[in-house]
Amino acid sequence: MKPKYRSLACFFLLSSLALAQHPAHHKKSAKAAPVARPKADPALAIHQSALIIDTHADTPQRFLDENFDLGQDTPVSDGHIDLGKIKQGNLGAEFFSIWVEPEFKGHYAKRAMDLIDSVYQQAARHPDKMAMAFSADDIVRAHDQHKFAALMGIEGGHAIENDPRLLRDFYRLGVRYMTLTWSNTNEWADSSGDIQDPNVKHHNGMSDFGKDVVREMNRLGMIVDISHVSDATFYQALLISQAPVIASHSSSRELTNQPRNMTDDMLRAMTNNGGVVMVNFYSAFIDENYRKASSDPEKVKQRDAEVEAYKKAHPHPDGSPVTYDEYAAIEKKWAAQFPRPPLKSLIDHIDHIAKVAGIDHVGLGSDFDGVTSLPEGIDSAADLPRITQALLQRGYTREQIHKILGGNFLRVMREVEATARRLQSERKESAALSFEDIELMVGNRVGPAQLIDRITKHGVDFALTPERRTVLKAQKADDAVLDAIARSKRK
Numbered sequence: 001m002k003p004k005y006r007s008l009a010c011f012f013l014l015s016s017l018a019l020a021q022h023p024a025h026h027k028k029s030a031k032a033a034p035v036a037r038p039k040a041d042p043a044l045a046i047h048q049s050a051l052i053i054d055t056h057a058d059t060p061q062r063f064l065d066e067n068f069d070l071g072q073d074t075p076v077s078d079g080h081i082d083l084g085k086i087k088q089g090n091l092g093a094e095f096f097s098i099w100v101e102p103e104f105k106g107h108y109a110k111r112a113m114d115l116i117d118s119v120y121q122q123a124a125r126h127p128d129k130m131a132m133a134f135s136a137d138d139i140v141r142a143h144d145q146h147k148f149a150a151l152m153g154i155e156g157g158h159a160i161e162n163d164p165r166l167l168r169d170f171y172r173l174g175v176r177y178m179t180l181t182w183s184n185t186n187e188w189a190d191s192s193g194d195i196q197d198p199n200v201k202h203h204n205g206m207s208d209f210g211k212d213v214v215r216e217m218n219r220l221g222m223i224v225d226i227s228h229v230s231d232a233t234f235y236q237a238l239l240i241s242q243a244p245v246i247a248s249h250s251s252s253r254e255l256t257n258q259p260r261n262m263t264d265d266m267l268r269a270m271t272n273n274g275g276v277v278m279v280n281f282y283s284a285f286i287d288e289n290y291r292k293a294s295s296d297p298e299k300v301k302q303r304d305a306e307v308e309a310y311k312k313a314h315p316h317p318d319g320s321p322v323t324y325d326e327y328a329a330i331e332k333k334w335a336a337q338f339p340r341p342p343l344k345s346l347i348d349h350i351d352h353i354a355k356v357a358g359i360d361h362v363g364l365g366s367d368f369d370g371v372t373s374l375p376e377g378i379d380s381a382a383d384l385p386r387i388t389q390a391l392l393q394r395g396y397t398r399e400q401i402h403k404i405l406g407g408n409f410l411r412v413m414r415e416v417e418a419t420a421r422r423l424q425s426e427r428k429e430s431a432a433l434s435f436e437d438i439e440l441m442v443g444n445r446v447g448p449a450q451l452i453d454r455i456t457k458h459g460v461d462f463a464l465t466p467e468r469r470t471v472l473k474a475q476k477a478d479d480a481v482l483d484a485i486a487r488s489k490r491k
């Protein structure tokens, strides 16, 4: 069993930084005022003038399963994000995770749709304070209007149910990144979460279909997210992707030996790719002592037993899995036995990635509302200024800090958008049919004669591998159509 670390660890309420809410833009005027002002806090000024983008929060499960409203003030023991904390932390944009628990097998897309809807519902309820955003320009526009920008990323490629049409539909609904896997290997990409498990069917990275998914994401303008994937999947994704990729919530394996963290070689590959690694705040991913303590097999057994006992004692009448808040209560108690790491551990990861991958390739991917423990001083999104303060103390400049807080991600998002525009215009010029084109026509029951006619006229731009043949056969493609594809000249 692999429960996601979903609950919240907050063990004491640190008095927050006493951050006066005076955004930098109101600071002009008052030249004549003779009153001596307290010296402005330089870290706070840097923080308040930044466009801050966090690329991973699991809050949608709270929206959906707990009917949580973002306008509610939440104790940090219950949640890391609400509109008050967003304002206090000057969080400009958040990627809400559309995470489909593998237990929803058979209904992945439905669950994803419900989570997507839950994000839109929040934006509709708070139109004065937040806005849905689908592009880099949208993020900047919302920020200019003093609104919090809500974006969405799918966590776990299984959500597309092996269907490129669903991938396109999710894009149309506004999803702007997808992690190729979650902790589970799916039918087309290997995950770091079960790569050692001999009972799982692996692909040596990605299958042909998986590689096509990456290409289609490039064409759509959906950011390829390599958080959670196996090392082989990572390197293959980088080889195939024509656009920069992101790790929406991953830290350094050199510092904390967790298989879903990134090795220094991977960090250097990210530099070449032009992508960005968004550092995960979870204690077990940023602190070796915490990781060791919390991964002690006896402790893990104890947690799993508690979850199983709970499931047995509280079955849902409709057979649905244990919900977020139910897990949260159990795991919160369990995680509280391990002391929180110092803030320094988190800053060390940012610093290490900035040094190895480069200052242009690091950002923030908190995993808020998805983890049971955060480092000391970071109880919620309201505490983001402490990161700026710590970076400033380490000698980072205002410009560098602004890159880390959001500038780097925004650059990557723009590059992904530009790549999509280029690929779409190239695709129009090339008459050759892609595998997706054929699949779409077969799926739409275009007759074999018409299909063969188009294939002979235009040619195809892919090889008919056994795997692709199986996919088309499964969709009841005519044998004559398959022969026509095999005969067709590759362009």
Ligand SMILES: [Zn+2]
Pocket: 155, 228, 249
């Ligand atoms: Zn995750």
